[in-house]
Amino acid sequence: MSILRLRCLSHSLLYQSERTLHERFFATVPTSSHLNREALNYDVLIVGGGPAGLSAAIKIKQLCEEKEKDISVCVVEKGGEIGSHILSGNVLETKALDELFADWRSCPDVPIKVPASKDRFYYLASSSSSFRLPAIGPLHNKGNYIVSLSEVCRWLGKRAESLGVEVLSGYSGKEVLYNWNGAVVGVTTGDHGVAKDGSRKETFSLGVELRARATLFAEGCRGSLSESLIKRYNLRESAEHQTYALGLKEVWEVPTSQHKEGTVIHTVGYPTDHGTYGGGFVYHMADNKVALGLVIGLDYKNPTLNTFKEFQRWKLHPVIRQNIEGGTCLQYGARTLNEGGLQSIPKLSFPGGALIGCSAGFLNVPKIKGTHMAMKSGILVGEAVFRALTGEAAAAAAEAETIKRRREVSLVPAPAGSDAVVPSEAWKKGPADLSELEGAVQRSWITEELHSVRNIRPAFSMLGLIPGLLHAFIETYVFRGKAPWTFSHRAPDHERTQPLSECTPISYSDFKPDAKLTLDLPRALYLSGTNHDHDQPSHLTLRDPGVPERVNHAQFGGPESKYCPAGVYEYREEANGRQHLVINAQNCLHCKACDIKDSTQNIKWTTPQGGGGPNYKVM
């Protein structure tokens, strides 16, 4: 072997051992390990202040009160305040809320006041005609309440704070922190005051490390940190990929004569074609407010589909417009939701933490409800965390082991107690072990409910709208969710887009915003309250900057400029004839549609500077 090769070999060995040393002594991922970040320690850290995250925090504190223990809980939320990034229909099934607060009905300030009193279901055959269908099965809402989920979350946030939960809003979780053993030990919050070119501004403030023994990720659908965890721990090993839909929503204030409090309307058909899964909703809320929106499955094929314009068009249908005629639009927003159901639920726990809520994906698609599931998952993980951190889980595991051994041992009984397995002391420090969460979720009504509806959504994708509706009827009333087969999701959403050459472009030339019922995008964005400090690096990153021109535009005609509900992506032709993708990150509504639908998965959504994003108040 020549001297040169020896040198190279020793060089690479040195590099290897250096990396091991690095990973051994620095407890953070390389980008933050060399920076002197301040660390704040908690017992439990919850990333995301939505229904799942807040339910988990509240449950832990309730158990602490009940059993006289003390566990510090911190909820970190990237929105300016709790609720500002929450968007949902929402007709709330209060099953989980009843478990969390049995007395919620007697709270004077609880924003859950309007019971659903009338269900209507329409098939919109064209832009002007419709057929009424029976609102049965999952579309029957007796016992549920029409709410604004942002308001409910704000109320939950106050309850959490009064129980002693530390709620930190306006701070984004940027990176997951791992220890030398590969367990999750917390998150790093984003740096503040970085200029567009990456330099530090006058107002620069380094992010901090939030360290905890148990870190729960409740970021909602397609959470950025949750997705990185799913990859790292291969949590989807025995599950299918997740499938998604994009929901666009507005809340209007309407004249009293139009307002029919308690009315719940669902529609299918127009404006989406029969090959595209989609449907609309109109809910009459409290105080003369009407929430309405359109949900479009992101497995749609036509790359020219413009989600915003489809939503605006849908509002002009006679069945819809009569609800908002003469009113004023108060707020606009958009968010993606999970449609994968049971088949797509990943493994939930990993060393030091777990995924809950829509980050895992518990939404019941036929009911279009995920809040009660998210809250229940929060309650279950709260119980698991409490048991892990107080040693109850270790004690229970030791007891189970003792019983198991006794069954295996001979008939001669040993003196009482002498054969008991002593629980290890490992639960007292280090990352918490939440593996009992999987079993808890399996045994709960989350899995029972999702199991009964698991085939309905995949069937729409396979059969189209009308056969899909028929199948849903059969599945609900004939098989009652117990069919012996489970449909698979086949190709993921981003692979379903067909090239421009194979499609007929959808024409939007007849659509012009009339400022009375339909809005133009700038006005809609203004009403979402969305804002980001413009002088920061774009939080929408491209893995390969050449792909938009070569693939997205050349093959698909730039679908991101059409499906993004905030007009973030624009293609501009430059002087040399080439197409340049302009990313107006400042408009972003944090819906995550681009992260999901980009055909080569080139666009990666990351958290922007904390506090930015939409400002939902009644969504």
Next chain:
Amino acid sequence: MKILVAVKRVIDYAVPVRVKADKSGVEALLPKMSMNPFCEIALEEAVRLKEKKFVSEILAITLGPAGVQDVLRHALGLGADRALHVVSEQELQPLAVARLLAAVAKRESVGLALLGKQAIDDDSNQTGQMLAALLDWPQATFASKVEIDTSVPSKMRAVVTREVDGGLQTLSMELPAVITADLRLNTPRFVSLPNAIKAKKRQIEQLSPDSLGVEIVPQLRTVEVNAPPLRNAGTRVSNVAELVERLHNEARVL
């Protein structure tokens, strides 16, 4: 030297607003409240003066009902030493605010009062000036640069550059004085997470207008609030002669 910084809780600058149906005022479509941007700039300047060792203690003060306390948490997070809340359920107009601030300034023996030039909800631009008159202190409004001159230790002076219509004016005045901050004075720092957490646990001192000996009597009554008239679309003119003719006859500006 103690500094008094008055901060006001207003509707966040980025939130869309509309005129109320009864024309009595304005309501936010998404009522997100935060500290008035000019007050934040004033507070940042106070913190910088403290870092330069001119100031020993920063008193942040706000006035209003119970709900306004979160703006004091923000002030504590930014670097204020003490937070005072003058509790009042009544509407507080600039003169009442100036009287209350004057009472506090005298009681606390404050050496400098830093305010924002105006609040973004009423745009009054009066409180700082009225405060100076009530205390009989010199004032420098629309400050874009503040320096403290300690060449004569017993008589500290402030040298303030003001933004006026004609350009920049520099004034020198003896302390105590009132300075109101304009946009270009500085860029406020971000409240880091550890500071925000510490601020949540700090005490806020509560005061009542009675204990300060001030009676709140509203002097102004809002009669009507209207949205500005919609702008007409512009029209193109074909030549200069037509432009002059239309400016003379239609717009009546020539």
